[in-house]
Amino acid sequence: xxxxxxxxxxxxxxxxxxxxxxxxxxxxxxxxxxxxxxxxxxxxxxxxxxxxxxxxxxxxxxxxxxxxxxxxxxxxxxxxxxxxxxxxxxxxxxxxxxxxxxxxxxxxxxxxxxxxxxxxxxxxxxxxxxxxxxxxxxxxxxxxxxxxxxxxxxxxxxxxxxxxxxxxxxxxxxxxxxxxxxxxxxxxxxxxxxxxxxxxxxxxxxxxxxxxxxxxxxxxxxxxxxxxxxxxxxxxxxxxxxxxxxxxxxxxxxxxxxxxxxxxxxxxxxxxxxxxxxxxxxxxxxxxxxxxxxxx
Amino acid sequence: xxxxxxxxxxxxxxxxxxxxxxxxxxxxxxxxxxxxxxxxxxxxxxxxxxxxxxxxxxxxxxxxxxxxxxxxxxxxxxxxxxxxxxxxxxxxxxxxxxxxxxxxxxxxxxxxxxxxxxxxxxxxxxxxxxxxxxxxxxxxxxxxxxxxxxxxxxxxxxxxxxxxxxxxxxxxxxxxxxxxxxxxxxxxxxxxxxxxxxxxxxxxxxxxxxxxxxxxxxxxxxxxxxxxxxxxxxxxxxxxxxxxxxxxxxxxxxxxxxxxxx
Numbered sequence: 129x130x131x132x133x134x135x136x137x138x139x140x141x142x143x144x145x146x147x148x149x150x151x152x153x154x155x156x157x158x159x160x161x162x163x164x165x166x167x168x169x170x171x172x173x174x175x176x177x178x179x180x181x182x183x184x185x186x187x188x189x190x191x192x193x194x195x196x197x198x199x200x201x202x203x204x205x206x207x208x209x210x211x212x213x214x215x216x217x218x219x220x221x222x223x224x225x226x227x228x229x230x231x232x233x234x235x236x237x238x239x240x241x242x243x244x245x246x247x248x249x250x251x252x253x254x255x256x257x258x259x260x261x262x263x264x265x266x267x268x269x270x271x272x273x274x275x276x277x278x279x280x281x282x283x284x285x286x287x288x289x290x291x292x293x294x295x296x297x298x299x300x301x302x303x304x305x306x307x308x309x310x311x312x313x314x315x316x317x318x319x320x321x322x323x324x325x326x327x328x329x330x331x332x333x334x335x336x337x338x339x340x341x342x343x344x345x346x347x348x349x350x351x352x353x354x355x356x357x358x359x360x361x362x363x364x365x366x367x368x369x370x371x372x373x374x375x376x377x378x379x380x381x382x383x384x385x386x387x388x389x390x391x392x393x394x395x396x397x398x399x400x401x402x403x404x405x406x407x408x409x410x411x412x413x414x415x416x417x418x419x420x421x422x423x424x
Numbered sequence: 425x426x427x428x429x430x431x432x433x434x435x436x437x438x439x440x441x442x443x444x445x446x447x448x449x450x451x452x453x454x455x456x457x458x459x460x461x462x463x464x465x466x467x468x469x470x471x472x473x474x475x476x477x478x479x480x481x482x483x484x485x486x487x488x489x490x491x492x493x494x495x496x497x498x499x500x501x502x503x504x505x506x507x508x509x510x511x512x513x514x515x516x517x518x519x520x521x522x523x524x525x526x527x528x529x530x531x532x533x534x535x536x537x538x539x540x541x542x543x544x545x546x547x548x549x550x551x552x553x554x555x556x557x558x559x560x561x562x563x564x565x566x567x568x569x570x571x572x573x574x575x576x577x578x579x580x581x582x583x584x585x586x587x588x589x590x591x592x593x594x595x596x597x598x599x600x601x602x603x604x605x606x607x608x609x610x611x612x613x614x615x616x617x618x619x620x621x622x623x624x625x626x627x628x629x630x631x632x633x634x635x636x637x638x639x640x641x642x643x644x645x646x647x648x649x650x651x652x653x654x655x656x657x658x659x660x661x662x663x664x665x666x667x668x669x670x671x672x673x674x675x676x677x678x679x680x681x682x683x684x685x686x
Contacts, residue, residue: 178550180680195428198553202467206551212544216485228478229552229559231470273548280465 129155129189131175131281131311136184138170138335145170147335148184157307159322160315161405162332163413168315169209171332172285175313176206188281202231205279209286209315211270213258219245219269220254226273244272247302263290271299275306282312288321300325319406329405331412338412343405350389350403350411357395358383367395374410470554476562483536483566490532491570495577498525502581519596519646520639522582524632526601529574531628533567534608535621537672542620550679557673564669575601595654596646600635602661604628609668613675 131153138146146167162168173179175186177193177200186193193200213222220241227237245251248268258266267290274282284303288296303312304325314322322329329346331339339346354374359367361384364376371388379385387401388394389411501521537560540546550556575597582593608624615623638645 173547176551178547178680191429195432197428198555199467201551201553203465204551206548208547208551210544210547212546212548214482214486214539214543214545221482225482226548226552228475228482229549229554231468231475231553233468234478270548277553 129280129309129311132187132190133171133175134185134187136171136174136186137182138167138174138179139182144335146174146181149332149335149337150184151330151337151340153311153313155307155309155311156327157303157312157314157322157325159326159329160313160332161317161319161322161329161409162315163317166332167335168332169285170335172283172313172315176204176283177201178206202277203280205274205277205282207270207274207284207287209289211266213266213269215257215259217258218255219250219258219261222258222269223273223276227276230277232277240276240278241272244275248272249298264292264295267291268295268299271302280310282306282310284312284314286316287314288316288318296321319404319409323405331409333412339408346408347403347405350407352400353389353391353411354387354401354403354407355390355393355395355398356385356387356401357398358385359395360384370394372410374407472558475554475558476565479559479562480566483563484570487533487536487567488570491529491574494525494529494532494574497528498574498578498581501525502578502584517639518582518588519592520635522578522593522596523600523635525578526575526597526599527604527628527632527635529571529578530601530604530608531625533571534605535612535624536567537563537609538612538620546679556676556679560673560676571601589648592648592651595651595658599654599658599661600631602658602665604631606661606664606668607631609665609672613668613672 133149133151133153136146136149137144149167149171160168160171170179174181177186188196188200188203214225217225223241223244224237227241232240241254242251245254248271250265250268250272253261253265258269261269267287271284271287274284282303288299291299300321303314306312307325307327314326316322323343326343328340328342330337331346339349358379361378361382364384364386367373367386367388371386371390371394374387374389376387377385386395387407389407502518540549540556540559546556549559578597579590579593582588582597583590588596604627607627611623611627612620644650
């Protein structure tokens with residue numbers, strides 16, 4: 129099973145949202161990281177077949193998805209960034225409605241809905257109106273609908289927005305389990321969502337893919353660029369202007385432990401730290417801002 | 425096999441020069457193809473009639489209660505008008521009442537056709553097996569059943585008044601209904617996302633007000649002599665409505681999403 133994105137471009141009047149992106153997705157969890165406006169949603173919509181590219185194509189096992197049509201949508205699960213629902217719908221109504229649109233036979237539908245409600249711990253609210261649920265629960269209902277047809281390809285756009293830490297962990301476990309022999313593409317700007325579950329990560333910036341690889345491969349690029357230093361708290365403001373700070377932790381004696389990314393040691397008594405995906409993300413996405421700030 | 429895929433494969437094969445096919449490879453390919461076919465994802469065809477039936481409860485849930493309310497109004501306005509205080513009210517005002525009623529039937533149902541956009545469901549619906557035109561067609565069909573029933577009941581009840589000819593009753597009811605439907609469909613296609621419902625309601629109230637003003641200021645419009653004009657307008661509106669529905673479905677077939685979402 130293979131989903132091939134070939135030189136995909138989406139251009140609007142004055143903006144190129146996705147610029148000549150090529151990528152081959154194989155079974156496993158793929159993390160699509162990028163800042164807001166990087167082109168993640170546009171790319172996902174084109175992969176979902178609901179947005180026509182300006183140029184390029186998406187192929188599923190060598191056949192263009194446009195040609196496959198309904199057959200592609202049959203193997204496909206999609207959770208959009210904005211979760212919509214009709215106000216009169218209960219959780220069960222919503223899933224029944226989506227099952228009908230996905231062409232699930234009536235007999236299978238009830239069993240599948242029960243199973244998903246149980247997995248996503250929504251069984252208690254199955255007859256509640258969706259509008260009365262919390263944002264996190266609504267998101268889980270969205271995830272449930274994406275899984276209804278047992279898809280081979282699962283595309284989730286910002287699936288964890290609104291989920292609390294416990295729900296995030298549960299979500300990661302469900303996806304990890306689900307991704308066996310399936311392609312799961314998760315778009316997010318929350319690095320920790322994909323750091324531990326994604327087999328491979330793709331980083332997007334200004335409509336282009338700037339890095340692809342496993343978490344370890346990507347993180348390796350940051351070797352020797354992540355530092356830690358303990359400095360007096362009152363000096364933090366001064367150093368924040370010159371280095372890209374990842375985290376700050378208060379220590380005893382009015383000191384702070386600063387983790388930062390830099391080509392070389394920039395703070396006194398700095399020690400090399402073990403890099404994480406978050407460091408790379410900050411390295412790639414703050415450089416532009418830093419240049420802008422310097423220019424100002 | 426998918427028709428498009430078949431023709432694409434045929435075209436690709438035609439472009440290939442004649443190949444020497446090895447018997448052994450052919451058998452191997454056939455075996456692989458058989459295995460792939462057996463392991464394929466079993467996909468049941470969606471029968472439209474079954475899909476339509478399954479949609480009834482979802483489409484009718486918000487619309488049919490409103491239809492029920494209108495049905496009660498129809499009985500109150502046209503059915504029981506001979507009882508008590510309404511005896512001198514309904515027959516005299518029947519033409520304008522029928523017109524306004526036709527408008528309200530359209531107002532309480534047509535905006536529901538395009539509610540996917542309003543409630544941000546379109547993106548999710550587009551990524552499912554059933555196509556958006558088929559979904560819209562199901563909605564139009566189910567809503568149409570309710571509307572037809574209401575129009576027929578109103579017509580039959582009003583016919584019992586007997587002061588107006590049945591043809592006139594049909595025209596007084598149908599023309600405003602068709603104009604309202606055309607207007608609402610036009611608004612659905614052109615108004616900004618999320619504003620369709622409001623604009624449709626405003627349009628229908630304005631239309632009802634216009635009918636009332638015409639009745640007060642130019643009663644000649646409702647006279648028997650104008651029936652032929654009403655009939656001609658009805659035919660024109662029916663054509664516009666059918667064309668509008670066709671264009672709506674056609675537009676939905678090539679639907680694309682904007683960069684800023686829906």
